[in-house]
Every structure is written in C-alpha cells, then in structure tokens.
Amino acid sequence: MSELTPKQQRFVDEYLVDLNATQAAIRAGYSLRTANEQGSRLLAKASVKAAVQAKQNLLAAKMDVTQERIVDELAKIGFANMQDYMRANAEGDPYLDFSGLTREQAAALAEVTVEDFKDGRGETARDVRRVKFKLHDKRAALVDLGRHLGMFKERIEHTGANGGPIRTESRADFSWMAQLTRDERDTLRVILTRAAAAQAASAGTASNPKGGAG
Known part of the structure; x- marks a missing residue:
C-alpha cells in the first residue's frame, strides 16, 4: 500500500470528523470549486480507503464498539x-x-x-x-x-x-x-x-x- 501524502492524510483525519467527503476535502486544503469531485476521488483511492478503515477500526477498538x-x-x-x-x-x-x-x-x-x-x-x-x-x-x-x-x-x-x-x-x-x-x-x-x-x-x-x- 502506497503511503499517503500529507494532504491526503489530512483528508483522512478530517473525513473521520463528520464523514463528509466534500467538507473534508475543503478542510484538507483542496480547491473549493472541485472539493466534491476530489472527495469522491480520494475515497475511491485504495490507499486512502485503507487508511480510513484502519482509523475507524482503531476508534472502534478504543471505544469497545x-x-x-x-x-x-x-x-x-x-x-x-x-x-x-x-x-x-x-x-x-x-x-x-x-x-x-x-x-x-x-x-x-x-x-x-x-x-x-x-x-x-x-x-x-x-x-x-x-x-x-x-x-x-x-x-x-x-x-x-x-x-x-x-x-x-x-x-x-x-x-x-x-x-x-x-x-x-x-x-x-x-x-x-x-x-x-x-x-x-x-x-x-x-x-x-x-x-x-x-x-x-x-x-x-x-x-x-x-x-x-x-
């Protein structure tokens, strides 16, 4: 699995706040005009998807969910x-x-x-x-x-x-x-x-x- 860029990692962190890909892309520094497209593209990227899943698993384990x-x-x-x-x-x-x-x-x-x-x-x-x-x-x-x-x-x-x-x-x-x-x-x-x-x-x-x- 390829490593995430700092911007992609920021997107992962922001996405887990409210699960809103568009807003996460904006907060991560992507263009406001293309945020919706960028959010969808990032979530479809294997490395980003894996990072999101890994963090969700970590949070679930921490909260005993x-x-x-x-x-x-x-x-x-x-x-x-x-x-x-x-x-x-x-x-x-x-x-x-x-x-x-x-x-x-x-x-x-x-x-x-x-x-x-x-x-x-x-x-x-x-x-x-x-x-x-x-x-x-x-x-x-x-x-x-x-x-x-x-x-x-x-x-x-x-x-x-x-x-x-x-x-x-x-x-x-x-x-x-x-x-x-x-x-x-x-x-x-x-x-x-x-x-x-x-x-x-x-x-x-x-x-x-x-x-x-x-």
Whole structure:
C-alpha cells in the first residue's frame, strides 16, 4: 500500500470528523470549486480507503464498539414493550411506573418529559404531574437488526426489454422464511404483530396527581 501524502492524510483525519467527503476535502486544503469531485476521488483511492478503515477500526477498538454490542442495542429498542413502562390501577386506567426500570429497558427510551401544573382553581385545585415518554423507532431498529443478520437480502435486476431503458429494481428476499418451522413462524408472527402495535403507540402519556401511583 502506497503511503499517503500529507494532504491526503489530512483528508483522512478530517473525513473521520463528520464523514463528509466534500467538507473534508475543503478542510484538507483542496480547491473549493472541485472539493466534491476530489472527495469522491480520494475515497475511491485504495490507499486512502485503507487508511480510513484502519482509523475507524482503531476508534472502534478504543471505544469497545463491536458488532455484538450494536446488535444488542438494536434488540433492546426493537423488542421494547410498552408494558415495561406502564401499569394499570384498579379501574384499569394506565399510569407510568419507572420504579423497576432496568438499564436495558431505559435504553429504548428516546424522550421523557415531566410537566407539573395545577388542575382546577381555588380550594379545589390539585397538583398534577404529567409524564410523557417516547420510545425509539422500533420498526427502524427491527429493520436494521434484520439486515444485520442477513434476513432482508436485496436483489438488483437489470432489464431492457424490447429495447427499452434499463430499469433497476430492488426486491426484498424472504426465501429464508420457508426454512422456519411452524412454531418459529408463529413466534415471528407474534413478534411482528407486537412490534406493529407498539409502534402505533410509541408515545405514551399519563397524568397523575403528585403522590399518586406512577
């Protein structure tokens, strides 16, 4: 592998800041007018590509970022369940309960908002705390997880029938489902059904008086 010039090395360092080839080329001292072209050309260069990969591997090792950890985090989001965060009182009304929340369950939370206000006026007014929370995008996490595990392979077909223009089509390959047992298919159906239901209710809101449940 050929050594990088100082300018190319600067490009590698700058590219790892934001993964923007054009801006990295500009910051590395390449012409503003041709930065977009130069960035693409540099990333296509074997020695530059190898240097970028080597630095990314070094950073990943330093931060202990592994494929296993990424898959684990995606699974926490993809299989999060609203029942982990909500309970129901004797009347069946829902309220939030984070008292037993584990670190893994907390990883699926994207946002928690707490609002205190008074409900009513005068002597009948009461203090109310409203808690709103939102989970990370379960569907996106499940799709990313499936792709990482090779469950959603894409086929690209090029056709030019009857002298027409070449079309590019991307299709998902679900042939792997035929290899599942009946029990496995039933389990997958339950998981996807729950994921769809949880996605539809990805934001939960509950209002409770201070000192009350939740």
